[in-house]
Amino acid sequence: MVRVIVWRSIILALCVVAVLFGGRYWATQTIKCAPDCIGANLRSRDLAHHDLHRAIFIEADLRGTDLRGSNLKGADLSGANLERANLRNADLTQAKLIGANLTRAHLVGATLSGADLRGSTLTQVDLTRVDLTEARLSGATLDKAILVEANLQEAHLEGIEFVAADLTGANLNRARLNGASLSSADLSGASLIQADLSGAWLNLSKLTGANLTDASLAGASMFGALSSAAIMLRCNLVGALLVGSRLHGVDLRAANLESARVNIEELEDDDLTADPILVQLNEIQTNELTQDANFNGVRYDKQTKWPDALKNSRSAPK
Numbered sequence: 001m002v003r004v005i006v007w008r009s010i011i012l013a014l015c016v017v018a019v020l021f022g023g024r025y026w027a028t029q030t031i032k033c034a035p036d037c038i039g040a041n042l043r044s045r046d047l048a049h050h051d052l053h054r055a056i057f058i059e060a061d062l063r064g065t066d067l068r069g070s071n072l073k074g075a076d077l078s079g080a081n082l083e084r085a086n087l088r089n090a091d092l093t094q095a096k097l098i099g100a101n102l103t104r105a106h107l108v109g110a111t112l113s114g115a116d117l118r119g120s121t122l123t124q125v126d127l128t129r130v131d132l133t134e135a136r137l138s139g140a141t142l143d144k145a146i147l148v149e150a151n152l153q154e155a156h157l158e159g160i161e162f163v164a165a166d167l168t169g170a171n172l173n174r175a176r177l178n179g180a181s182l183s184s185a186d187l188s189g190a191s192l193i194q195a196d197l198s199g200a201w202l203n204l205s206k207l208t209g210a211n212l213t214d215a216s217l218a219g220a221s222m223f224g225a226l227s228s229a230a231i232m233l234r235c236n237l238v239g240a241l242l243v244g245s246r247l248h249g250v251d252l253r254a255a256n257l258e259s260a261r262v263n264i265e266e267l268e269d270d271d272l273t274a275d276p277i278l279v280q281l282n283e284i285q286t287n288e289l290t291q292d293a294n295f296n297g298v299r300y301d302k303q304t305k306w307p308d309a310l311k312n313s314r315s316a317p318k
Helices: 002-028 283-289
Strands: none
8 A cells, every 4th residue: 555655656746747847848949930920829938039030929829928138120929918928138129019918028128119019008017228219109008117217219109008107217308199198107307308298198197307398288188297396498388287286396488388277267077087097086185186286486487478367366476
């Protein structure tokens, strides 16, 4: 009886070893489908440091796949599932990731300059210091993503979802953010020189120390935004919603605030219901934020254009 138990234990141990080593062997094998891997199942494979430039991974399953340091220049990953994939230090220059799922993917150190990420999902992705110069991200979702000091210069970000994203110190110079959702996002210290934020949602966002020189915020919604010490030199704020905004010490020299809404009386019915972030506020929070825009200590000159509602108002700059 003892011998039977011993032999069974040995056989079980050998089976476990076989499974482990077999799985590792399978995971490390060179993919045979390259360069055409349309719809391929490559889940959890080890493809680190592979040369996969111009490879086709359309609709491929790459969940949890290790692609560290791989060359994916010009590769087509449209519609691919890259959830939790490891893309650290990978080169994705000019790669196509249209509609790809990159939720919680590891992208620190990756190069995505000129990449096409339109309609992709990058929720909770860490893109710290990643190069996204001239990348196309229109309609992409980056809610709660980390883009600290990321380079998004001249990137196409129209209609993008940046809700609660961390963009502190990011370079967004000349980026196209018209119609984007940046509510509750942290843009402290970010550079948005000549950026187009017309019609964007910046409700409850943080713009402390941000540089918005020559940027367009025409028609933008900035309810409850904190913009202390921001530089808005020659900034276009025509028709922007600034009720509840705190603009302490902001540089508004030569800025245009014509038709901007700054007083409580100018709030409209849908101002607090269109943005889901504002809908989530309770009554106490909403009441605390529903105040005239605060212009204490702002810097302005003769070229600064104020809205008619601000003239002789209690919230006029002092």
